[in-house]
Amino acid sequence: MKLLTLNFLTCAIKTCKTNASSFPLHPRDAELEIQEADVNLPFLKNILPRLMWEELRTICKELGLPDLPPTPPTPTDLISGGNSTDTTEGRTQAEQEPSQTAKDLHRVLLETCIQEGKLVCGCCGHEYAVKEGVANFLLPGHLV
Amino acid sequence: MLPTPSTSHVCFDRVYEPAEDSYLLLDTLSSSTESAFLSERFLQSTAPPLVLEVGVGSGVVLAFVAANARSIFGRHDILTLGTDINSFACQAASQTVSTAVKDEEQHEERSIFLDIVNGDLASSIRPHSIDVFIFNPPYVPAELPDFSRHTDYNAVPEGKTKTSFEQDSYLLELSYAGGEDGMVVTNRMLEQIPDILSKGRGVGYVLLCAQNKPDIVKQQIRDWGSGWQAETVGTSGKKAGWEKLHIVRIWKNDD
Ligand SMILES: C[S@@+](CC[C@H](N)C(=O)[O-])C[C@H]1O[C@@H](n2cnc3c(N)ncnc32)[C@H](O)[C@@H]1O
Numbered sequence: 001m002k003l004l005t006l007n008f009l010t011c012a013i014k015t016c017k018t019n020a021s022s023f024p025l026h027p028r029d030a031e032l033e034i035q036e037a038d039v040n041l042p043f044l045k046n047i048l049p050r051l052m053w054e055e056l057r058t059i060c061k062e063l064g065l066p067d068l069p070p071t072p073p074t075p076t077d078l079i080s081g082g083n084s085t086d087t088t089e090g091r092t093q094a095e096q097e098p099s100q101t102a103k104d105l106h107r108v109l110l111e112t113c114i115q116e117g118k119l120v121c122g123c124c125g126h127e128y129a130v131k132e133g134v135a136n137f138l139l140p141g142h143l144v
Numbered sequence: 145m146l147p148t149p150s151t152s153h154v155c156f157d158r159v160y161e162p163a164e165d166s167y168l169l170l171d172t173l174s175s176s177t178e179s180a181f182l183s184e185r186f187l188q189s190t191a192p193p194l195v196l197e198v199g200v201g202s203g204v205v206l207a208f209v210a211a212n213a214r215s216i217f218g219r220h221d222i223l224t225l226g227t228d229i230n231s232f233a234c235q236a237a238s239q240t241v242s243t244a245v246k247d248e249e250q251h252e253e254r255s256i257f258l259d260i261v262n263g264d265l266a267s268s269i270r271p272h273s274i275d276v277f278i279f280n281p282p283y284v285p286a287e288l289p290d291f292s293r294h295t296d297y298n299a300v301p302e303g304k305t306k307t308s309f310e311q312d313s314y315l316l317e318l319s320y321a322g323g324e325d326g327m328v329v330t331n332r333m334l335e336q337i338p339d340i341l342s343k344g345r346g347v348g349y350v351l352l353c354a355q356n357k358p359d360i361v362k363q364q365i366r367d368w369g370s371g372w373q374a375e376t377v378g379t380s381g382k383k384a385g386w387e388k389l390h391i392v393r394i395w396k397n398d399d
């Protein structure tokens with residue numbers, strides 16, 4: 001499962017949802033796999049406002065991945081040469097090249113996958129298993 | 145007509161095979177009225193919409209949306225996420241959606257497929273994060289299967305190489321049996337909708353059959369409170385009595 005997916009998941013136990021510590025879920029004993037995909041620069045620029053940056057940084061730390069910058073990048077940071085004096089003005093979307101920041105973000109969000117391991121709720125401590133890349137959120141109690 | 149995603153790799157002994165209900169969802173979501181509605185609601189200048197399908201089965205519906213985002217939303221940068229209670233469906237759908245997305249040759253025009261998670265309805269979804277919700281539920285008025293066997297039946301039995309016949313029957317029952325009025329699972333899902341839809345722009349599409357009493361269901365949704373709307377935006381099987389299928393669009397108009 002992709003790390004970007006964790007941006008949209010929380011503990012399945014109802015009473016946890018109102019508690020801030022139920023998000024994000026914390027990966028534990030995770031086996032990671034890189035599944036390569038093409039960098040999609042327009043998408044990366046557009047997704048920035050939807051990212052829970054602090055939480056994403058926490059997940060990366062917990063997985064032992066390289067630190068993400070303390071503040072989220074801006075759309076310009078994602079374009080190669082975006083901060084140079086030769087600004088991107090006049091260049092069409094198609095001509096823009098992803099910067100190293102964009103490539104790093106792409107790797108974290110969309111290429112780094114948890115294949116095996118657990119996701120742990122910070123509120124109730126429940127552990128959800130991840131097997132063959134699929135997370136299991138079924139609760140025994142709910143299935144009675 | 146937009147192409148239907150391939151599901152030829154899916155074993156329909158334990159995963160719901162695309163049928164009239166699935167195709168009605170495809171036709172409705174890509175109809176000119178719905179694509180106009182969705183394109184207007186999710187303008188290119190806004191953050192990418194997240195599409196959640198609960199009960200993905202083979203993945204045919206989610207894959208269709210992922211592969212045809214440009215036609216349906218007027219933009220390609222959508223995110224897709226799915227859930228199913230059946231772990232075999234999760235594996236199958238994951239393959240269906242990723243294959244359908246990879247068929248788009250223009251790499252920068254590909255939509256973003258997240259994952260399929262194994263879970264009950266939308267219980268693991270972060271509140272108010274879903275922009276487009278899709279559900280083709282188990283809607284047939286038939287007794288619900290005995291869930292106490294779920295954990296055992298949700299995986300290939302230990303020491304075996306394949307699933308048993310009883311196991312497959314159970315998994316297929318999950319895909320159609322909806323309890324009283326065929327509404328037991330759907331009602332549990334409807335309850336979660338106001339909590340998962342994003343504020344201001346969230347919209348849901350839920351399939352109902354005539355025996356689910358769609359008019360009553362729509363009125364119940366409107367009674368959720370100010371601004372909630374429910375309208376039939378697609379139908380099929382008009383002459384077939386109780387089999388008649390409806391797609392109900394659920395959304396909230398902010399006043
Ligand atoms: C009618 S089938 C629809 C499959 C597919 N979406 C389609 O349209 O072809 C219903 C699906 O819902 C799943 N399902 C049933 N109960 C569920 C629950 N409580 N949570 C998640 N999925 C469920 C079944 O396993 C099945 O795949």
Ligand SMILES: [Zn+2]
Nearest residue numbers: 011016121124
């Ligand atoms: Zn919890």
